[in-house]
Amino acid sequence: MRRRAGEQTSCRRRCHERPPGDASDGSERRWLPCRTMKFLRRALGAILAMVITTAIFRVRGSGGIPPQHGGWRPLELPEQ
Amino acid sequence: MVTVGLVGRGVVGERIARRLPAVLGDVDLVDVDPRISRRLPSGLNVAVLVHAAPHAPLAAELLEAGVGVVSVSDDLGDVRELVELDDLARSVGVPMVVGAGMSPGLTELLARLLVNRVATCDEIHIAIHGTAGPSCARQQHRALRGRSVGYVDGSWIQPPAGSGRELCYFPEPVGPYDCYRAELATPVLVHASFPDVTRISARVSANRRDRLTAWLPMLTPPHREGGVGAVRVEVRGTDDRGGRVTLIVGVAELVATSAAATAIAFLSHLATDRIPDGVVLAGDATLDTVDLLRVVGRAGVRLQDFTGVPSERRISANP
Numbered sequence: 001m002r003r004r005a006g007e008q009t010s011c012r013r014r015c016h017e018r019p020p021g022d023a024s025d026g027s028e029r030r031w032l033p034c035r036t037m038k039f040l041r042r043a044l045g046a047i048l049a050m051v052i053t054t055a056i057f058r059v060r061g062s063g064g065i066p067p068q069h070g071g072w073r074p075l076e077l078p079e080q
Numbered sequence: 081m082v083t084v085g086l087v088g089r090g091v092v093g094e095r096i097a098r099r100l101p102a103v104l105g106d107v108d109l110v111d112v113d114p115r116i117s118r119r120l121p122s123g124l125n126v127a128v129l130v131h132a133a134p135h136a137p138l139a140a141e142l143l144e145a146g147v148g149v150v151s152v153s154d155d156l157g158d159v160r161e162l163v164e165l166d167d168l169a170r171s172v173g174v175p176m177v178v179g180a181g182m183s184p185g186l187t188e189l190l191a192r193l194l195v196n197r198v199a200t201c202d203e204i205h206i207a208i209h210g211t212a213g214p215s216c217a218r219q220q221h222r223a224l225r226g227r228s229v230g231y232v233d234g235s236w237i238q239p240p241a242g243s244g245r246e247l248c249y250f251p252e253p254v255g256p257y258d259c260y261r262a263e264l265a266t267p268v269l270v271h272a273s274f275p276d277v278t279r280i281s282a283r284v285s286a287n288r289r290d291r292l293t294a295w296l297p298m299l300t301p302p303h304r305e306g307g308v309g310a311v312r313v314e315v316r317g318t319d320d321r322g323g324r325v326t327l328i329v330g331v332a333e334l335v336a337t338s339a340a341a342t343a344i345a346f347l348s349h350l351a352t353d354r355i356p357d358g359v360v361l362a363g364d365a366t367l368d369t370v371d372l373l374r375v376v377g378r379a380g381v382r383l384q385d386f387t388g389v390p391s392e393r394r395i396s397a398n399p
Contacts, residue, residue, distance in 0.1 A: 071386070071387060072251040072252060072330065072384040072385070072386055072387070073384065073385055073387055074382060074383070074384060074385070075329055075383035075384055075385040076385070077193075077370050077373055077374060077377075077383075078370060
């Protein structure tokens with residue numbers, strides 16, 4: 001598909017465009033660059049994956065069995 | 081009737097004064113304060129030095145007067161000077177116990193007990209947690225800077241104090257603490273008592289703040305008495321069949337109580353002529369270690385044995 005002359009091709013420029021229907025209000029609202037949005041989306045995705053993995057281990061894991069023997073006991077001194 | 085001179089009325093001194101009559105029976109306790117008067121009271125049989133280091137000058141004075149000495153000093157330089165008084169103690173024919181506190185002292189007694197249980201011993205590792213009174217806290221603060229002392233494969237090493245972190249499990253209620261190398265006298269005395277052991281280390285528990293501020297003067301005045309302290313003695317060697325064994329014993333008690341109980345044990349043996357003349361270390365094979373530990377127990381310290389977790393795997397040299 002061919003682009004017309006003067007058409008904005010940069011992703012960054014597209015993200016700075018005002019949304020449809022908002023072009024005439026003259027407000028100074030600014031939009032985040034696409035790269036930042038991508039980073040935030042990935043970070044949120046990573047945190048979500050981490051939370052889900054942890055939850056699975058916490059809920060389904062048995063936690064193991066602590067040692068049932070051993071530890072400290074009073075010392076018995078040998079007979080003279 | 082035994083006349084005991086008590087030098088130092090700190091936390092350890094007070095505890096000795098309170099518990100010594102219960103263990104030794106007929107005893108006359110005399111306060112000796114070299115800051116007030118340099119003249120020694122007459123009729124002293126034995127003196128116990130529980131004041132802040134140095135102990136060596138006063139110990140030499142007491143030995144020259146024919147008085148037996150029990151010192152709880154844990155300062156490395158001071159302990160080295162005390163050990164050098166051996167010739168003087170032998171020439172006047174009186175005993176002097178060097179390292180009769182919690183560490184050095186109780187730790188060497190426990191090490192001797194464990195070494196007697198194995199066929200050969202090649203490693204002794206000691207860990208300490210807690211302090212007694214303010215002098216003890218200042219001494220530990222000083223110990224966390226400078227150079228520590230360790231013995232590895234037949235030679236002395238001096239890594240920086242505050243290095244060599246190791247998580248050590250003490251008896252309950254103390255539990256696990258990170259312990260670090262420090263400028264302690266214990267390895268020197270352990271090596272003197274166990275010259276065949278090839279690896280000796282001693283560590284003290286410390287937190288990040290202790291290590292960070294070790295090179296500074298103490299930022300806050302120490303407590304009058306520290307909380308429950310602990311020691312842990314680990315001996316590694318071989319059993320009769322050549323298999324590797326690791327034995328661990330420990331104590332969890334107020335440090336001042338442990339130090340006082342150890343000093344009382346040595347005082348009781350010294351008063352009954354069961355300690356030979358000259359400088360005697362707590363880990364010496366000539367001492368009746370089991371009886372000394374019994375006295376320590378009677379003075380209120382509970383000794384504990386780490387049973388470990390049973391394992392089917394045993395490394396044996398003779399399968």
